Amino acid sequence: MKLERIAIQEFKQFTGRLVIDDLQPGLNLFTGPNEAGKSTIAEAVRAVFLERYKASHLKDLLPWGKASGQPSVEVTFDLAGAACKLSKHFVTRQRCDLSIGQAVFGEDEAEDKLAALLGFSRSARGPLKAENAGVPGLLWVQQGGTQEVRDSTGHAAQYLRDALSQLSGSNESAGEDALIAAVQRELRQLLTARTQKSTGPLAEAEQALAGLIIERDDLEQQRLQFEENIARLATQQEAFDDAQRKRPWELHEQKAVQAQQRADAAAELERGLQGLVQSLQVHEAELALSLQQEQGATDLEAAVARERQQLDAARASASTARHEHDDALARVAQLEQAYADANRALELANAAVTAADLRSQIALHRAESERLDAAIAAATTANEAVIEATRSAAALEIDVTQLKRLQSLDTELTVLRARTEAAMTRIEYRLNGTITVGDASVTGEGVLRLDEEKRIGLGELGELRVIPGVSDLSAQLSGLASLEAQHAQLLQTLGVASLGEAQARHEQWKTLVAQQKSQAKILEVHAPHGVDALRAALASAAVRLQTSNERLAMLPDACAAPPLDEARRAADIARDALDTAGKVLARAAETRTTATATADSLSGQLQRKEAQLNDDAFCRNRALWQTKIVEQRVQVEALKKQLAGRERELEAARLDDPAAEVKRYRAAAELARSEQHERQLRIAQLRSQLETVGASGLGERLAAVRASVEQAARRKDELSLRASALSLLDEVLVDERDAAVAQLRAPLTERLGHYLKRIFPHSTIALGDDLSPATLDRNGRAHTLDALSFGTREQLGILTRLAYADLLKASGRPTLLMLDDAAVHTDAARRDAIKRALIDAATRHQILVFTCHPELWDDLGVRQRAVEDLKVAA
Template sequence: MKLESIAIQEFKQFNGRLFIGDLEPGLNLFTGPNEAGKSTIAEAVRTVFLERYKASHLKDLLPWGKASGQPSVEVSFNLDGVACTLAKQFVTRQRCDLRIGQQVFGEDEAEDRLAALLGFSRATRGAMKADQAGVPGLLWVQQGEIHDVRDASGHAALYLRDALTQLSGSTGSGGEDVLIGAVQRELRQLLTARTQRATGPLAEAEQALAALAVERDTLEGQRRQFDENLTRLATQQEAFEDAQRKRPWEAHEQKAVQAQARAAALAELERNVQGLAQTLQVHEAELTLALQQEQNAADQEATLADERQQLERAKAAVLAVEAEYGQASERVTRCQQTNDAATRALELANAAMMAQDLHSQIAMYRAEIDRLEASIAAAEAAQAAVLEATRTAASLEIDAAQLQQLQALESRTSVLKARKEAAMTRIDYRLSGGAIVVGGETLTGEGVLRLDAEQTIELPGLGELRIVPGVSDLAALRTELSDAEAQQAELLRALGVASLGDAQARQEQWKAQLAQLQSQQKILAVHAPKGIEPLRNDLASAMARRQTADQRLAALPDVTGAPAVDDARRAADDARQALDSATRSLAVAGEHRSNAQAMSGSLAEQVQRKEAQLQDAAFRERRAQWQAKIVEQRAHVAALTKQRDERNQELGAARTDDPVAEAKRYRVSADLARTEQQERQVRIAELRSQLETMGASGLGERLATVSASLEQMERRKNELSARAGALSLLDKVLVEERDAAVAQLRAPLTERLGHYLKRIFPQSALELGDDLSPVALQREGRIDTLDALSFGTREQMGILTRLAYADLLKAAGRPTLLMLDDAAVHTDGTRRDALKRALLDAATRHQILLFTCHPELWDDLGVKQRAIDDLRAAA
């Protein structure tokens, strides 16, 4: 099989058409950086041959950013000298056409024919799975999977074995495989292939057995729960009835009432003690007054005796104190003048201090007024800015969903215009002296015509040309473009803009206004967190306080030259003390003079007056009343004191316990006891309901039924297990016999593997498994499993073994094509050179498509490199 050309249209990253022709029969090298499209080309080849053209999962083949594309792949190839063509279109307007020579196949017939030719199983539904890929899955290696050859060769084992059978001329293994397949099919109905776990009827029996065991255990648990609930119900019922008989909450409530009564009595006793204390204070005050009045009368009698003696001495001292009195009077006059001056100075100093305080308050109020006025102005400006930004944002607001829809329509119309432009018929004309007529318009010189519909070109003197565009869906494109433009215009009118750019600019302006609105709101919140009106109230209050301070300052006297307050206070204190001293001296001198002058007359008169006062009947009657009241009040005070002490003792004894706290404690205890009894009653009702439910469900009968079913299912499971064991033994015997025959068929494959392995691993051999897949490498006296090899070595083994499989398949007449995507990435230079020689050797027998992103590593193959970017540019 030799690919001759590949045509890819609207496939993943290829929005347009990509054509690859003139493919060599041997090695073809494709190069390009990552994401250039190498893997996409390989995937297109795999898809056109292997995937069902009507598969619904292939929507991911649509070109990127183009939801309405029509992915298609067409390949031409040569099969044993017969020219073949395969074309498939996916997702929309699906089709499949296969031409082999003169034979034409379509749809499902074509795909069945491909599966038979290439050696794979056609997927009945969904995507092609790895175990269905067969020979293409082995030889067409995707990126990053070159090292994994075991599973791929296992999936192609049937085709490889058929090829070996053809080469060896043997026909015996086919019947054995049929018998083994029949036995294994029967066995797989009971046990899985790899893990030997139960499946089918055996798994169902085990699952049913386990389910019945679980159900039995559940029913036994329910029965135990039933017995436990009976015991709990009896216990709860007994506790409930005992509490109903004892009713502990009532005892607690009675104790709470008693404690509350004691608390009330204690409060009444406290009020009684307070009343006694107040009454005792009144009587003690009355007793003190009476004693003081009696003491005054006694003092008057003693004073009268003294005054009689003083009368004689005063008469003798009259002359001596006259001079003393005169000196004292002069001193008082001088001190009074000094005191008056000091008092005026102190008043002036106090006024100066008050004026200073008022000046400070006024300055503080003025600063507060300035601050509030500035805040109000800034807040009013911010509030105006907020209102303006709100109005502007409301006028600029645009529907985001409609804007997004408009953007989608803009993109869609651009794509449709490009598609229409590409689909229109292009005519380049260059006229030498003549003219043509197109649609009634005369054209001369040179230019370009683009026709999207049927058009007639008149050639004067020659006739006319009728141009019919060859693209069948151009009318549909025009209709689709017209509909899209109409929708776009409708959206522009709905948004009130002229273009998408205007709408986007308006949206940006709206977002800017929103940001401005938020900024001004923050400024307003900084200056007036509670609003502007509270600031105005604060301003009015500050202005009123300042006015009051100004009025108080204006009422103060002129404080110019006022002394310091401390100095004025000390001077005033000194002047007052001096005046007091002089006044006392004057009083003493005056008294001496009065006594001296009136000793003989006034003192005698005073003595006579006091004697008359003491002997006055009213005074004597009042004094008798005082004395009687003293006796009476002393008796009252003694009685009240004794009564107060007794009440205090009672109060102390009553306060030993806190009746209020006890009343609260007993009430809480009563509530808890009553709540516990209610909860116990609820639990009893729940237990009875559960027991009635479980009793009504026939728990015992269900348990007996499940136990019987469990015994029956266990017998069924044992029977199926015995059958599975017998089938396993038969399968083992048949496989051993079959493997002995297959061992004879491995010689051709072993020979080809040795042909390639010796290039990298001299004196080595590859062990094959039952499915002809490599399992271990023998070299230098040791055996390494594939998993034990390094990633790079497994990668090299993957390339060499696929070359050997291709040789085997080609020798058996099978079509071969190798595709290697980014092969030998983890291979050193020495082994890469050996791989190159192996690839060049295999290229003499097979067509190989090699894709790489490292062209510098493969530039010595003597093969032309095809750059993906150049292929795309040429398209």
């Protein structure tokens, strides 16, 4: 099949008509930038051949911005030597016409004929789905879909198999696949497809068998438990009877009573021991108090002797400190006089320096006052100029927005007046007599402009009725009057007579504003903070000048003053000497005071302690507690010996811990009673269980379940055998089918190798059951398509489609290849190989290539047809 002409009318972005003729039977190259319309042309070809002309979803084919458009596509093509023509109208006035030679088809019949010729199926409703696209879906590649070849090949698989069967002479048909499908359906009822796990009846049989086995095992476990319970009952009854005869808990209780008696005796010993301990503690505390009192008296005697020595030393120190203080006081008086003389000399030197500073400040204040006078004068002049310019500008200011509106209205009036005058009927006259126009008489010569119907009286000759030829003249006149009223109102609002006067006022205002800004800058230079600030600064400078003069007059005569540095050094030396002497005096005074206070304090303390030692009551008490110390020591030693004897007796009584033995024997008695009671309960429970199980017919139930297990196992084995047989049959049928398919693949594999060697030498492509590329084998390594790079998959997509086209061509089926922006992700070397493959395929097929990179395809040796040029030509 070879397209000869494509005509597109009101289709998406083509709001008019676009005609593409003179299509070549081989390679055709269309170029243009993005959104130029390349993909729209390809979509138009797909729509005219594949889409149902009555489909309601095709409203998106309407031309942009033209909801009432009528999209249509018409193609003229050659099919096996027969001239064909196909046209479709979409959305509105839906129609389909197809002519093949002398035969004419219309509507649904035409679409069915196209589907049979091109190898696709019509969708029942809605847009064309990928699974219905068939051969065109494989060979007509949309933008960005070159690398997606697997799905489109699968949708065209049946058409490719028919072509292969015709080329190879094989009788392969869908019957074998139907048989395999039937076997697999039966097999899938027993085993799952992917994991080969049991399902359906087989899974049910396995589940039933497993349930019966569990029930059988449970019954057998119950039977074993029944036998074990009989043995346990005999053992428990024997142990119960033996315990009832021996009654071990009574023996444990007797031992507990004896242990309690020993525990009570030990407790009595412990209470006596605690009384001895308390008595010993009391006597030891009394002895410690007596010893402490005697130690206090001894310490007091030692302190009196020590403080007598300290008092003698303190009195000697106080006498020395008084002599040192008197010497320091005389030295301070001498240095104070020297420091006063040095300070007077320093004050005179400072007065001389201050007088010099004041004279310098007076000169600076005078210069600052003169500068401020000049600045105030200049700032006053500039300020008056600013005020004058502001006043003048305010008088001439005009609203800029209203001025722009006036300019716009003036422009609109000019245009509308010209249009109105051009629309009015113009009559030029030159009269020898008089005529009437409406109610007015006209004579002489001139021009009449009529904006409405008028009657012109010609006297005895009759009359003329003049009707303006423009229908909307009255509306134009109404609009003109409205604009003139707005124009006049705006002139009145602005207070001007014309637009020129308003513009002149605005220019004068801008000039005055510029003058105002210039004078304001001058004012800011001289008085950045205002004229009042300058006047305040001038007053401040005058006050400072006056103050400096007054301070200079108050200073003493400093003609005989020494240099300031020399006077400052002399004053510093005198001050340092005085400070040092003052510190010496302060230390001497502090030392004298401290020494005197220490001697007085030691004297008072010594008198108090001597009086305490010599007190008669203190002497009698001391003799008394010395006697008590001897007696108390004898009592403490006797109590310690008695306490040691009692501790040995208690240790012997506690050797076996009678209290712990009481608890142990009582716990053993309670445990023996508890165990006997538990044996009695277990015996009763076992008897109840044995009676229940014996009455339930456990043996009969176990025999019945064993029989059910055997029956379920036979059913499961039968179904497993059927699944194995079906699996074997499926493998045999698939192997046979694959062998037939391998025979069918030979022509396709040959064509794939023809194109593949151009880019991937020494490589082969393995095909899947649906004849789509599955793996690429390079250098002994197989790669799935998904593992390849995007560019490699894109290149394989182009080459495999060329091979499919060769296969279909050889079997006598029509072919047309369309590639929209293909080989975008391909490097230069591989792109050259793709071009050679396209040129080779173009000798057998018509190929339409659309690209936005004309510079990459300018070496094909074919004419590039720019879409923009096609639009202009249309």
